[in-house]
Amino acid sequence: MPAEKIATNHLEPGIYPIKAFSDNYIWLLTNGHDAAVVDPGQAAPVFDTLQHHNLTLVSILLTHHHQDHVGGVLDLVAHSGAHVFGPASEVLPVCNTPLQENDTVKDASLGLRLTVLDVPGHTSGHIAYAGTFGDDPILFCGDTLFAAGCGRLFEGTPAQMDASMGKLAALPPQTRVYCAHEYTLSNMRWARTVEPDNQVLARWQQAAQKARDQDQPTLPSSIAQELACNPFMRTRHPAVAQAAAQWARHALTSPIEVFAALREWKNNFR
Numbered sequence: 001m002p003a004e005k006i007a008t009n010h011l012e013p014g015i016y017p018i019k020a021f022s023d024n025y026i027w028l029l030t031n032g033h034d035a036a037v038v039d040p041g042q043a044a045p046v047f048d049t050l051q052h053h054n055l056t057l058v059s060i061l062l063t064h065h066h067q068d069h070v071g072g073v074l075d076l077v078a079h080s081g082a083h084v085f086g087p088a089s090e091v092l093p094v095c096n097t098p099l100q101e102n103d104t105v106k107d108a109s110l111g112l113r114l115t116v117l118d119v120p121g122h123t124s125g126h127i128a129y130a131g132t133f134g135d136d137p138i139l140f141c142g143d144t145l146f147a148a149g150c151g152r153l154f155e156g157t158p159a160q161m162d163a164s165m166g167k168l169a170a171l172p173p174q175t176r177v178y179c180a181h182e183y184t185l186s187n188m189r190w191a192r193t194v195e196p197d198n199q200v201l202a203r204w205q206q207a208a209q210k211a212r213d214q215d216q217p218t219l220p221s222s223i224a225q226e227l228a229c230n231p232f233m234r235t236r237h238p239a240v241a242q243a244a245a246q247w248a249r250h251a252l253t254s255p256i257e258v259f260a261a262l263r264e265w266k267n268n269f270r
């Protein structure tokens with residue numbers, strides 16, 4: 001629920017989007033007076049939210065090194081002393097606890113328990129955080145998985161990204177997926193071209209359009225929704241593989257080739 005709709009300044013325990021740049025979300029987790037943020041590309045909107053709700057920033061979680069995900073970290077640390085977690089194999093402005101696959105991040109007062117997944121592809125050291133907040137299964141996937149889409153392959157191969165998507169696909173279906181950008185509608189326009197007969201996708205697109213018409217985020221999505229609708233998670237689905245081969249104008253002999261064709265198709269889709 002957006003902060004504006006709450007009568008007092010107190011935020012109920014939960015996960016809230018802080019808008020940054022034109023389409024980034026910095027996810028804020030709070031319980032009581034403690035807060036954590038994921039991928040703060042800008043410090044100012046985070047400071048505003050912390051101050052407005054009288055919150056103390058205790059942790060910062062980073063998924064990868066891109067500036068629109070780490071640009072606010074130094075300022076936030078200087079003013080809060082927050083502890084910074086991030087990928088071990090990437091160069092970050094600051095990182096107190098470097099993380100790699102199967103490492104855990106726990107914060108008892110926030111009610112947060114996360115396990116790290118290595119998900120290379122968008123960047124070579126990109127990590128995701130999967131686990132629970134209270135009783136809710138959650139995923140912070142940075143720029144790896146988007147609603148009905150995935151991140152561009154700046155530093156990785158289709159094979160790496162396909163394997164990374166496979167790790168996320170194996171999470172519990174009810175897992176809430178907190179992506180770092182509002183790319184949903186544009187991804188869905190493309191996904192409907194790939195799978196015009198996918199009725200689950202058609203209904204989700206309507207709901208997402210309604211949310212955006214009211215200036216609401218389309219996120220979080222869920223792993224179940226992504227499995228049903230996201231072409232990059234459906235490379236083994238005959239309709240998706242066939243559409244990718246038609247676009248590529250040649251036979252595709254493996255899910256990785258399907259993934260590579262889909263990524264190329266999306267890169268060129270207008």
Ligand SMILES: [Zn+2]
Pocket residue numbers: 064066122143
């Ligand atoms: Zn990025």
